[in-house]
Every structure is written in C-alpha cells, then in structure tokens.
Amino acid sequence: MRRSIATVCVSGTLDDKLTAAAAAGFDGIELFENDLVVSPRSPDEIRTRCADLGLSIDLYQPFRDFEAVPPAQLRANLERAERKFDVMAALGVDTVLVCSSVSPDAVDDDELAASQLSMLADRAAGRGMRIAYEALAWGRHVSTWDHSWRIVQRADHPALGLCLDSFHVLSRSAELDGIADITPGKIFFLQLADAPNLSMDVLQWSRHHRLFPGQGAFDLPRFVDLVLAAGYDGPLSLEVFNDVFRQSDPARTAVDAMRSLIALEDRLSVRGLPSAPQLAGLSFTEFAVDGRSGPSLRVALRGLGFTHTGQHRTKPVELWEQAACRVVLNSAVTEPGAAAINAFAITSEDPQRSLRRAEALLAPAHPNVREPGEAELAAITAPDGTSVFITRPDDDWRSDFLPTGVPVAAGAGLLSTDHLGLAQPFDHFDEAGLFYHSVLDLDHLATGEYAAPFGLMRSRGVANPDRTVRLALTVALLRRGEWAPAVADPQHVAFRTGDIVATASALSLARLPVPDNYYADLAARFALPDDFVATLRRHGILYDRDSSGGELLHLYTPVLGGRVFFEIVERRGGYDLFGEANAPVRMAAQRHRRLSG
Amino acid sequence: MRRSIATVCVSGTLDDKLTAAAAAGFDGIELFENDLVVSPRSPDEIRTRCADLGLSIDLYQPFRDFEAVPPAQLRANLERAERKFDVMAALGVDTVLVCSSVSPDAVDDDELAASQLSMLADRAAGRGMRIAYEALAWGRHVSTWDHSWRIVQRADHPALGLCLDSFHVLSRSAELDGIADITPGKIFFLQLADAPNLSMDVLQWSRHHRLFPGQGAFDLPRFVDLVLAAGYDGPLSLEVFNDVFRQSDPARTAVDAMRSLIALEDRLSVRGLPSAPQLAGLSFTEFAVDGRSGPSLRVALRGLGFTHTGQHRTKPVELWEQAACRVVLNSAVTEPGAAAINAFAITSEDPQRSLRRAEALLAPAHPNVREPGEAELAAITAPDGTSVFITRPDDDWRSDFLPTGVPVAAGAGLLSTDHLGLAQPFDHFDEAGLFYHSVLDLDHLATGEYAAPFGLMRSRGVANPDRTVRLALTVALLRRGEWAPAVADPQHVAFRTGDIVATASALSLARLPVPDNYYADLAARFALPDDFVATLRRHGILYDRDSSGGELLHLYTPVLGGRVFFEIVERRGGYDLFGEANAPVRMAAQRHRRLSG
Known part of the structure; x- marks a missing residue:
C-alpha cells in the first residue's frame, strides 16, 4: 500500500x-x-x-x-x-x-x-x-x-x-x-x-x-x-x-x-518483515568510563559482589561478572556526552534475523562490530544513541575476553539483569517506545506519570513475553531547563536477586539512605507487619505492591561516576512494574547525597 | 494577613x-x-x-x-x-x-x-x-x-x-x-x-x-x-x-x-502599595549592538526613515529618532547572551512612585542609572533580564545626548512605538505577565495559542488603558530543543503609522516577502475587494480583522543582526490585538530568507 x-x-x-x-x-x-x-x-x-x-x-x-x-x-x-x-x-x-x-x-x-x-x-x-x-x-x-x-x-x-x-x-x-x-x-x-x-x-x-x-x-x-x-x-x-x-x-x-x-x-500482514526472533535476556551492559568514573564504578561493582573476570583481547575493555549478570567497562569511548550506559546487549535466538528486521524497520544497524578473529557482534543504534548489541545464545562474545585469573568473589546472590532504566532524550521518548516495540518485538507495559521532586515524569516499560528482557524508559514531562539538578535523570542497571535481605547483608558498599518518614508512611499505606518494616528499614529496602498483590523489594546505590546507579530487585508474586512509586524517594535521596557529599 | x-x-x-x-x-x-x-x-x-x-x-x-x-x-x-x-x-x-x-x-x-x-x-x-x-x-x-x-x-x-x-x-x-x-x-x-x-x-x-x-x-x-x-x-x-x-x-x-x-x-486594600502612576508611552527601545549587528541595524533604521539625532555625552550610545519613535543603539553592553532588546523605557507621570511600587512588588530596581550630570534614570529588571527604564513626561533623558547635527530625514510617517514583541524565556512567561500586570499596572489582554512552523506558541498581550504602552509576550508551548531554527523566537519593535501604504511607499529597505498564497487565502477568508488585496500584495502588507471589525495592516522587516526585526502597523477601528494570526507567515518567511540569504 x-x-x-x-x-x-x-x-x-x-x-x-x-x-x-x-x-x-x-x-x-x-x-x-x-x-x-x-x-x-x-x-x-x-x-x-x-x-x-x-x-x-x-x-x-x-x-x-x-x-x-x-x-x-x-x-x-x-x-x-x-x-x-x-x-x-x-x-x-x-x-x-x-x-x-x-x-x-x-x-x-x-x-x-x-x-x-x-x-x-x-x-x-x-x-x-x-x-x-x-x-x-x-x-x-x-x-x-x-x-x-x-x-x-x-x-x-x-x-x-x-x-x-x-x-x-x-x-x-x-x-x-x-x-x-x-x-x-x-x-x-x-x-x-x-x-x-x-x-x-x-x-x-x-x-x-x-x-x-x-x-x-x-x-x-x-x-x-x-x-x-x-x-x-x-x-x-x-x-x-x-x-x-x-x-x-x-x-x-x-x-x-x-x-x-x-x-x-x-x-x-500487508507486508512481511523478518519475524522477531525470541529473546533470552540482557547479556551485558556496557558503560563508557574515564579516569574519573572508572574507579568509582569498579569500587561499586566489587561492593556488589562482582569479579573482574575478563580483559578484552585488543581494547581497554573490562568484563565484570556475577552469575548471569555482566557489566562491561569501556575506556575506549571518549566522545563527550556519551550516554552513561553506552551500550547494552540482548541475547537473540537468531541475531542475523534480528538485524534484518531492524534494518527493515529503519534502525541504524552495524552488522560487524568486531576486529578480525573476534566474535561477530551485530549492533543497532537506539533513538538515544545507545548501541544495542544482539548476541548469540552461546554467549560467544565472551571469548573475546582473556581471563584475568582474579579469584571469583563470593558474590551477593545477584542472578541476572532484571532491567535497565533508560532516561530518554525529550524529543525521542515515544520514538524509543515504538523502536523497542517494533524492532525487538517488546510489549508495551503500562505508561504512567508521576510527580517527582524536580518535576513531573513519564514512564513506559517494555518487555519480552517471559520478562527476561525489560527496559524502563523515562522522560521529564517538560524538557528540562537550567534548573535541573545533576541527579535529575540518571540511568541505571537493576540486578535481580532471589532474596534481597540476604543480598543486602552481603553487600559491601554504601547504599542510598532511605528516610525514616518513608517507612512510617509505608506502614500506614500498606498495613505491613512491624517486623517486616523493621527489616526493610534496616537494609534500606524500598517496597511496592501492585493491584494483584505482587510485591517488589528493591534498593539503590547512590549515583556513581556522574550519571549512573545500580539497583537490586526482588520480585514476588508476579509484580510486573519497576517500582516507579518509589522513584521520588530515590531522586530526593540522590540529591541530598550529592549536596552533602 | x-x-x-x-x-x-x-x-x-x-x-x-x-x-x-x-x-x-x-x-x-x-x-x-x-x-x-x-x-x-x-x-x-x-x-x-x-x-x-x-x-x-x-x-x-x-x-x-x-x-x-x-x-x-x-x-x-x-x-x-x-x-x-x-x-x-x-x-x-x-x-x-x-x-x-x-x-x-x-x-x-x-x-x-x-x-x-x-x-x-x-x-x-x-x-x-x-x-x-x-x-x-x-x-x-x-x-x-x-x-x-x-x-x-x-x-x-x-x-x-x-x-x-x-x-x-x-x-x-x-x-x-x-x-x-x-x-x-x-x-x-x-x-x-x-x-x-x-x-x-x-x-x-x-x-x-x-x-x-x-x-x-x-x-x-x-x-x-x-x-x-x-x-x-x-x-x-x-x-x-x-x-x-x-x-x-x-x-x-x-x-x-x-x-x-x-x-x-x-x-x-488589605495592604496598600504606592499606586501605579499613569503611563504615557514607550519612550525608547535600546538594542545592545556589536560590530556585526550595529551596521545592519543602522542601515535598517535609515531605511525606515530614522535620523541619527544624538550621541550620548559619555558612552558609545546613539539616539535615532522619527517623530515620537526613538531607538537607542548601545555598543557598551558586551555580555554574551544579552537580549536582542537590551532595555526599553516607559514614560511615567511619577517615575519615583513607579519605582517604589516596583520595589514593594519585589522587582529588582536600580534608582539611579546615571553618571553625574546626567538625567536621573530609574530602572527595574524584568523577568527576562531586560531593563525597564522609567522616564519622565518631559523626556529629560534626551538631554544626555549631544545633537549630531545630521540633517533630519524626511521620515516615513512613523508616529510612535506601537508595541514591543518580547519572546520570553520558557520558565518565566507567566511570571512576566504578572510582573507587568502588577508592577506597571498593565491590563492583561487576551491570551492565546497558535500553531506556527516550529511548534505551538502561546501569546499574551499587556497594555495600559489608553493603549500608549503595549507589550506582546510570547513563548513556545514546550521549551525548545536542539531543532530550533535561529529565527524561531526573535524580538521586535513595532512602530505605528497613520497610513501604512504611504509609509510603505516611503521605505527604502528590504521588507519581508509575503507569499502570494497568503493573499489568495486572505481574499477567500475575508471576502476583500480585489484592488485592496492588490495594494496589500504590492507592498507586502499583511492583514487581520477582529470580531468587531477592527483591522490591522502591518508589515515586517527580515530578522536583522541575529535576533531582532521591526514591524510597522496601522490600526483601524479599535483593533486591539497584535496580528498573531499572521505570525506563522512571518516565521516561515524569516526562515526562508535566512536559508536563501
């Protein structure tokens, strides 16, 4: 037509x-x-x-x-x-x-x-x-x-x-x-x-x-x-x-x-595209780091129980792992204004078909992002400029990294990447939603608005059917101007744990302080048992419950290296949101920490 | 209270x-x-x-x-x-x-x-x-x-x-x-x-x-x-x-x-302020100019029939006049990012009372903006950073300028400053409306929204009761981002004439070209006589009519010196708006001229 x-x-x-x-x-x-x-x-x-x-x-x-x-x-x-x-x-x-x-x-x-x-x-x-x-x-x-x-x-x-x-x-x-x-x-x-x-x-x-x-x-x-x-x-x-x-x-x-x-x-079915291959998870997240942000991210990763397991064969790129959680620190990207999250990777059952679909949908694609002798690594560019690598189920990309021999840390019980929180450029929020929806065949979850300390926010989740790939897109309701605190729109990686209290006990890094007022209000809002609230409070864990009774327990790190933080989440009983209700608490705490630190 | x-x-x-x-x-x-x-x-x-x-x-x-x-x-x-x-x-x-x-x-x-x-x-x-x-x-x-x-x-x-x-x-x-x-x-x-x-x-x-x-x-x-x-x-x-x-x-x-x-x-009447003195007109408009913008503004002023009548006693500041229209070119203001219109002046029957009222309303005020021996010139700072001088009815500020002796030009029939068009910073549009309304006791005229080539616009007029002081405030409905053509939000001064056709014939400067399509549409919209439309078209005059039959005939210059232009208006029969209906025509023409010039 x-x-x-x-x-x-x-x-x-x-x-x-x-x-x-x-x-x-x-x-x-x-x-x-x-x-x-x-x-x-x-x-x-x-x-x-x-x-x-x-x-x-x-x-x-x-x-x-x-x-x-x-x-x-x-x-x-x-x-x-x-x-x-x-x-x-x-x-x-x-x-x-x-x-x-x-x-x-x-x-x-x-x-x-x-x-x-x-x-x-x-x-x-x-x-x-x-x-x-x-x-x-x-x-x-x-x-x-x-x-x-x-x-x-x-x-x-x-x-x-x-x-x-x-x-x-x-x-x-x-x-x-x-x-x-x-x-x-x-x-x-x-x-x-x-x-x-x-x-x-x-x-x-x-x-x-x-x-x-x-x-x-x-x-x-x-x-x-x-x-x-x-x-x-x-x-x-x-x-x-x-x-x-x-x-x-x-x-x-x-x-x-x-x-x-x-x-x-x-x-x-008026015009056929290469069908979207099944996706199997977020295989890694890559941060562009420099002499300032690199050290603080390394300290945070160690504190989260990660081990620096690999060093890229040819580039100044480090691989950090814990179970299926992988973070890549890339010191070779030096463009100013690079996104906090420079790239992330999604496992596809057929990377080449994913790429053909992306090209048919006008996504800027790079079929061969590799040096000779390295694993083939296809990539497309998302609307915010982030590279989205499409990796194979066998994770052959890991063979590009030489083992460091560093003893593997005990870890903190982190299992996999639960979701990425991607603050979007103002002009491209709806474009990004459609991009992920059409190119990667991710479903739209709820779109919502909420009031936050630095203005109203809009959020939209996208995910694959089995929820091994989730992205939380956010944007300010109005384009931000001069009065926008540095912490207003950070990006983040959330890792999943099966037991957030055990994970919290195993962490050795500063986490974001959560106000006592939050817990007093939480108890009144959800009629939670006192000892449960006491446990949450002791570990700085936030809580949300959805309309069907699913629960989210989660905690945050402070903002690190300028514009990024980590989150740890435990989902219970089919909770399918991202804890947006607690985002204002996080944003205020990140600002307080920035001002006092 | x-x-x-x-x-x-x-x-x-x-x-x-x-x-x-x-x-x-x-x-x-x-x-x-x-x-x-x-x-x-x-x-x-x-x-x-x-x-x-x-x-x-x-x-x-x-x-x-x-x-x-x-x-x-x-x-x-x-x-x-x-x-x-x-x-x-x-x-x-x-x-x-x-x-x-x-x-x-x-x-x-x-x-x-x-x-x-x-x-x-x-x-x-x-x-x-x-x-x-x-x-x-x-x-x-x-x-x-x-x-x-x-x-x-x-x-x-x-x-x-x-x-x-x-x-x-x-x-x-x-x-x-x-x-x-x-x-x-x-x-x-x-x-x-x-x-x-x-x-x-x-x-x-x-x-x-x-x-x-x-x-x-x-x-x-x-x-x-x-x-x-x-x-x-x-x-x-x-x-x-x-x-x-x-x-x-x-x-x-x-x-x-x-x-x-x-x-x-x-x-x-819960708490009394110094009452707002009667205002009697826009006495001058001051542009900050430099080596690039100064020459193009001088050429334009000559083309509009102005004469360079005065040179400031102590500063690199020129006075240009035609009847009660006064423009000041100030080469002493060198801050980058200065507004196109650096300052304007309003005649008050009691400048000191105007100033006291402004101070009581928290307007940043400068009681004495003058060198020894110069006329007293009170000023307040508007929300967009523009200085608003409050001048006396006897225009004693003109005595600070030494006559140049330049022969007075024949002029083009311009009588006085009709209004200023002030594009406002996004965060301060409503603040500006209240500022002028309360500090200078200007009435709010209609607020409106219109679609323009580079996005939706909001406008609000303020004026004194006898309409000798009018300001047209505008702002983009959303804060502009990277894709904003240089001509998207210029500022301007509009001069009044009693006969715009005679004035147009007397001008010797390029005016903004108006598309033939505009005139074809105008004839269909307002059922205007063919010879009238032909006259408008010949002189590049735009036309608007309000619901009570009042008419505006107006023409524009191209954007000059980066971010400013002039307008000439003839109001007929109580027309009390600013020709906002024609702003999209102007904006498109200014962009075409910029691209082709």
Whole structure:
C-alpha cells in the first residue's frame, strides 16, 4: 500500500517537511492549508517540487464548516470552495477533506447536510475532483463514522465518499464492525493516528497528544483490517497532531513515522518483515568510563559482589561478572556526552534475523562490530544513541575476553539483569517506545506519570513475553531547563536477586539512605507487619505492591561516576512494574547525597 | 494577613522548598505529605528547620478518601488518621486538610459523611487538632463549597470546619455570594490558585495548569473579599499545581508567588502599595549592538526613515529618532547572551512612585542609572533580564545626548512605538505577565495559542488603558530543543503609522516577502475587494480583522543582526490585538530568507 504523511505531523516550513517526508521514503503527503499559505512557492511550484521528490499530493485539507447551513451561508461556502478547487487544480490534487461542521450556525438536519454536500460534490466532479467527508469526534451534529456514512449514503453522489480517521473513530469507542460493510469504493481516504488513553476533552486530546501507530493505546490493526475489508486501497496516511513532534527535527520524526507504518503493515500482514526472533535476556551492559568514573564504578561493582573476570583481547575493555549478570567497562569511548550506559546487549535466538528486521524497520544497524578473529557482534543504534548489541545464545562474545585469573568473589546472590532504566532524550521518548516495540518485538507495559521532586515524569516499560528482557524508559514531562539538578535523570542497571535481605547483608558498599518518614508512611499505606518494616528499614529496602498483590523489594546505590546507579530487585508474586512509586524517594535521596557529599 | 505557600508549588526537595519560601518572605507553608515522605529530616527536625527559617507549618495535607464509607473502611481510615496525627504532633501543625472523597466506595449520604467527619474531629480535638474539610471539584459526591458547608453544619463540631480552595470553587462557576454568610470561624483555611480559562477535564486542569493569583482568568479579589467578609483571618495560602513551576528554579518561583499575594492584597486594600502612576508611552527601545549587528541595524533604521539625532555625552550610545519613535543603539553592553532588546523605557507621570511600587512588588530596581550630570534614570529588571527604564513626561533623558547635527530625514510617517514583541524565556512567561500586570499596572489582554512552523506558541498581550504602552509576550508551548531554527523566537519593535501604504511607499529597505498564497487565502477568508488585496500584495502588507471589525495592516522587516526585526502597523477601528494570526507567515518567511540569504 502507498504511505502518506500529513504535513502537520512534522516541524518546519513546507520545504523542511517535504524534504523530510521524501527522505524517509513516503510516497505522498496530505497538504495542510496553513503550510501552503505560508510557503513562498506557488501551487505549481509545490506540485513540481513534490514530483521531483517522488511525492504525490494525496489530499488537500482541511475545508471546514461547510454543510447543513442556511442558504446565504451555503452560497458563500460554495464560492469559498471554488477558490480552494482552483488551488487544488494547480497542485494536481483531486481529493479534498471536508470535516463535519463545528459551527454554531449548522443545523441538525441530515437531509440538508446530504443535499448540500451533494451540491459540493457536483462542483467537484465538474473539475475531476471528489469530496471526502469526515466526522470530527467533536462535530456539532455529526461526530461518529456511522452518522457520516448515513449522510454519504443519503447523498448518493459518486464524487462524495468518506474519510475515516482512526482518532475520531477510536476516541469515541464506537461500534466498529459495520466499517467492513461500507460499500466498496466509498472510503475515499484513511487517516491514521494512535493516542494514549487520557481522560481529557477530546479536542485537546486530538490536537496535542496524537501519536504514530504503535505508540499509543488504540487497536489500529483491527481498525485498519476493517477498512481494508471494505475494499479500501488508497494510501495509509498519518495525521498526527503532537506538541513534541511539531517542535522536533523533522527528519527524525519522519523516520519515526515511517517506522510506525512499516510495523503496522507487518501486523496486518500487508507486508512481511523478518519475524522477531525470541529473546533470552540482557547479556551485558556496557558503560563508557574515564579516569574519573572508572574507579568509582569498579569500587561499586566489587561492593556488589562482582569479579573482574575478563580483559578484552585488543581494547581497554573490562568484563565484570556475577552469575548471569555482566557489566562491561569501556575506556575506549571518549566522545563527550556519551550516554552513561553506552551500550547494552540482548541475547537473540537468531541475531542475523534480528538485524534484518531492524534494518527493515529503519534502525541504524552495524552488522560487524568486531576486529578480525573476534566474535561477530551485530549492533543497532537506539533513538538515544545507545548501541544495542544482539548476541548469540552461546554467549560467544565472551571469548573475546582473556581471563584475568582474579579469584571469583563470593558474590551477593545477584542472578541476572532484571532491567535497565533508560532516561530518554525529550524529543525521542515515544520514538524509543515504538523502536523497542517494533524492532525487538517488546510489549508495551503500562505508561504512567508521576510527580517527582524536580518535576513531573513519564514512564513506559517494555518487555519480552517471559520478562527476561525489560527496559524502563523515562522522560521529564517538560524538557528540562537550567534548573535541573545533576541527579535529575540518571540511568541505571537493576540486578535481580532471589532474596534481597540476604543480598543486602552481603553487600559491601554504601547504599542510598532511605528516610525514616518513608517507612512510617509505608506502614500506614500498606498495613505491613512491624517486623517486616523493621527489616526493610534496616537494609534500606524500598517496597511496592501492585493491584494483584505482587510485591517488589528493591534498593539503590547512590549515583556513581556522574550519571549512573545500580539497583537490586526482588520480585514476588508476579509484580510486573519497576517500582516507579518509589522513584521520588530515590531522586530526593540522590540529591541530598550529592549536596552533602 | 499571614502569607503561606504549599510545598507543592515549587521544585526540589523539601530543603530546596523551605529555603526558597523563607527567602521570598513567606510566613508559613502547607506541608505536602510527599515532600515529608522523601525527606531525610524527621518531623521534629523539619519543625526546627522551619522555625529557624521563620516559617510556621500551617497545614498538613492531604488526607484523602475519608468520609461516607462502610464501617470496616471507617475503622481503617481512623487508624490511618491516628498515624497522621502522630506526624502532625511532631511537626507542630494543628490543621489537617481532608478532601472530599473520590473513592468508588464512598456513599452518597450527607448524614453519614457528617457523622464520620464528626468522629474524626473528636479524635483530632483530643490532640488539640482540627479538620479542614474541602470539596474537590471532582469529588465523587461532594464537589461544591456549599455542599461541603452543609455537611460541616450538620456535623456541628467545633474541630470541624471548611477549607476553601479558589480553584475548586471558581472552576465550577458556582454561586459565590453565600460564602460571605458562612458562620464566622468556620472557614479554617483558605487556599488560593488562579487558572487560565481552558476547556479541559477539571482534574487535568487543576493538576497541571494552576497559576498564581493574577496570572489567570479567575476573579480572585471578589472571592477573597467574600471569604474575608465571613470573618476569615487565617493565612492567604497558595496551592498551585503547575508543570512549569514544578520544574523551575524554586527561588525564582517563590518570589513570583510572593509577588502574586502582594498584588492581590493591594487589590483587596488589605495592604496598600504606592499606586501605579499613569503611563504615557514607550519612550525608547535600546538594542545592545556589536560590530556585526550595529551596521545592519543602522542601515535598517535609515531605511525606515530614522535620523541619527544624538550621541550620548559619555558612552558609545546613539539616539535615532522619527517623530515620537526613538531607538537607542548601545555598543557598551558586551555580555554574551544579552537580549536582542537590551532595555526599553516607559514614560511615567511619577517615575519615583513607579519605582517604589516596583520595589514593594519585589522587582529588582536600580534608582539611579546615571553618571553625574546626567538625567536621573530609574530602572527595574524584568523577568527576562531586560531593563525597564522609567522616564519622565518631559523626556529629560534626551538631554544626555549631544545633537549630531545630521540633517533630519524626511521620515516615513512613523508616529510612535506601537508595541514591543518580547519572546520570553520558557520558565518565566507567566511570571512576566504578572510582573507587568502588577508592577506597571498593565491590563492583561487576551491570551492565546497558535500553531506556527516550529511548534505551538502561546501569546499574551499587556497594555495600559489608553493603549500608549503595549507589550506582546510570547513563548513556545514546550521549551525548545536542539531543532530550533535561529529565527524561531526573535524580538521586535513595532512602530505605528497613520497610513501604512504611504509609509510603505516611503521605505527604502528590504521588507519581508509575503507569499502570494497568503493573499489568495486572505481574499477567500475575508471576502476583500480585489484592488485592496492588490495594494496589500504590492507592498507586502499583511492583514487581520477582529470580531468587531477592527483591522490591522502591518508589515515586517527580515530578522536583522541575529535576533531582532521591526514591524510597522496601522490600526483601524479599535483593533486591539497584535496580528498573531499572521505570525506563522512571518516565521516561515524569516526562515526562508535566512536559508536563501
């Protein structure tokens, strides 16, 4: 199917937008009137520019408040329409979107709406054009897809059909099955947008918070399946109003948008991707270290019971291990601004297929990150710049390290890497969620917001089905400014233990102090036994319980080496979150420690 | 009256918040439970710290979902309350806020609610404490102030009274007059927040968009007057949930908060400020220039018909004039990052009283910005760092400039400075609005949002009653990141003409090109005569019309010297806006010019 993107989805002038859409591989655009109005290019020039870029103009939009109006208003509206048809003729676009009226002058009269739309369709047809009528979710009298379809049926004009927009349909939780029964050929256009579940005025929700497919909570595969069942064969066209995307690098946003369509087509089986291989765990986490951060991380790793087991054959890279927990310290990465977590590795049953899937989903991929004689190590680059290595189940990458011969420490009972906590760059939070969801086939867990000492935070978890790979993505709700304490957005690695009290007793490093006030409140909130709370308090362990009774016991280290810390977690009874409820306690304690240390 | 601030209003840990509140001069705080829970200080230590800082703890909050529950839940709630009373005793606070329940378990039964609240009040009274019951606007059964008052009356317990929160009361547009009839002594606490008018779910509106008094659209003076009429003599306490304030420098936010209370008290005549003198115009605008920007500004000023009339006696500062339009070019300011508009001057009928008012409102003031022998020139510093000079009606400041003897140019018909367009730093937009509103007694004009090529924008106009002083404040809806074109947020000076076509004909400088598409759309939108549109197009003049038929004709220069441009405006028939509708056209054209130039 052809893929289109509305110019409103991305930032910049029309030139910026067209360049970005073409570079990302789109076949066409929906041209928003505002983007045309502010452009110095004439409609003819825009047509030529689009053709040069390989872009068709699939829709001109929007034309508002047309139908079901008194006669004088109708005359003015038809006159206005003729002017827009002139522009469309010059642009070479044959379909115009007409949204259901929001005007207080509109009359609640389907017969009148149908007859006036029919008049408009007559004029359009005379110029080889057609009208796609769309029910806005906040339309004054017409706000559901089935109502707009009844009006189109009543008008019964070959140049009048429907535009279906997934946001307007799915935000109303309407009955959907009937979409498949729409007369073939009468869906003129399909607009796609996802959105998070929000309790919000629908217009505000639509204008500020739409997302690309796969980034939100809507069931777009089902919706598109129904539309395809009705015989629709036009473009899949993205129409996403999002405050962040409107302000971000359009080239990046357009790639994110294209990835969302590729992933959607994969789910629809419209276009097949290499299937996502099963993943089997987080095999290592790599930190870029220098002369300042290296020593403090080594001390912390020893205190956590890790042993420096290996030294890379050719590079200044150390391997530290404890059971299946592996940390790599890389002194060869010297770029300033490198992420605290420079890279991490995921075990795939078929690394090469994982890589082909990533490439098909426009993820920057590096098939051979190795020197001659070293294990093959494929990598892709995540939206925040972190390298994601894809390793084999036999962990052959470990053979690149020479044993140090250091006696293996007793350890502290750490078993494996439970999750990574990855603070995301502000512009790329939703992009990152879709990236991990589509490229690695990780499921979205809950998205949430919480109040923290330095402002509101948003979090989103992604994980594989058996939960051996979990990532907790976080971002500040507003881009941080000058007043952002150094500890506001650290990254971290969480290791799993089967017995956090035993682990805590075996640790020999400073852990983050937890306030007594926290334990007093905890006891009141969860009605916990006194001796249990006393144990938690003694070891600086935090506690959370989910709605089904699953429990998390966890503790943190202070921030180390500038921007990273470690966490130890014990999950009990199917707890599937990340202890976000305790993040504010951690953030305050990390700031206190920073100020007093 | 005593002034308090809820800890939730500002960013940081509890220590950050207390320090900020004390430094801004608050008498007390409302302590939010979350701030206590994450603090390493014990309640005793917090009490001592507050006492050391001169802060009382006026309220502990919140205690949620207490009343009108089944008996088993009641027992648990009372037990929970006893634990909170323990904390309150240690803190030395005697009033706890109990919000109306939002729990699905709550029963719609006023008698039950009253009797259970009475039981809670009994226990509180036994410990010398009292309960302030507040109707949340989204309470399950109790959501209006008069409903909460009926329950408190029914309970008739001396330790049970009301908490009134301006947001919860005014967001419901409830009947207010009855507030003055509440039994004296039964309003235990008063919380104040302003808010913009938004069509939004009330909970989202409350949690993200509250503002300090005078920054929003609520009539707080009337509300507080009614509360005072009911005999309330407790603190005026701010409780503002705002996403930006939660993330900004707490010291700055606390001063902004204190200014809002001082201004409110002035309006209530609770505490008198020096009255705001009448203002008579924008007397000059000063640009900081250097070797790069100076020459391009001089060329532009000549092209606009200005004459370099004066040279400062002692400093490298030039005066350029045309009728009452004055521009000062200052080569002595060399700080990097100086605002494009370094300073501007407003004529006051009593500069010294303006200054005293500013100081009373915590505006950084400089009484004597002058060398010996020069005119006295008082200045205050606006939230964005711009200096605001307060000049005398006789313009004695001009005597500091020696005449250049340059022949006076014919001019282009510019009469006076119409307005300044001041892009604000992200954290300080609402602070700036309140600053100009309170310090200079400028009225708030409309606040609006619009979509622009580089993201959504917010604008707010402020002006004096006769409109000789107008400022247009703008800010991006989200803080800008790396992808922000250099022209995204320029500042500008707009000069007024009585005949923009004559002025345009007299100009000898490049003006910003306006797209033909704009004129085609303009003709369709406003049904303008063809010859009128042709005239606008010939001169690159933009057009806007307000709902009452007032019209704005205006044109722009390109961005000059990095971050500034000029505008020429002709207002017809009472047009009172700033042509925001055309800002996207300007922004796109400025970017095209930048890319092609």
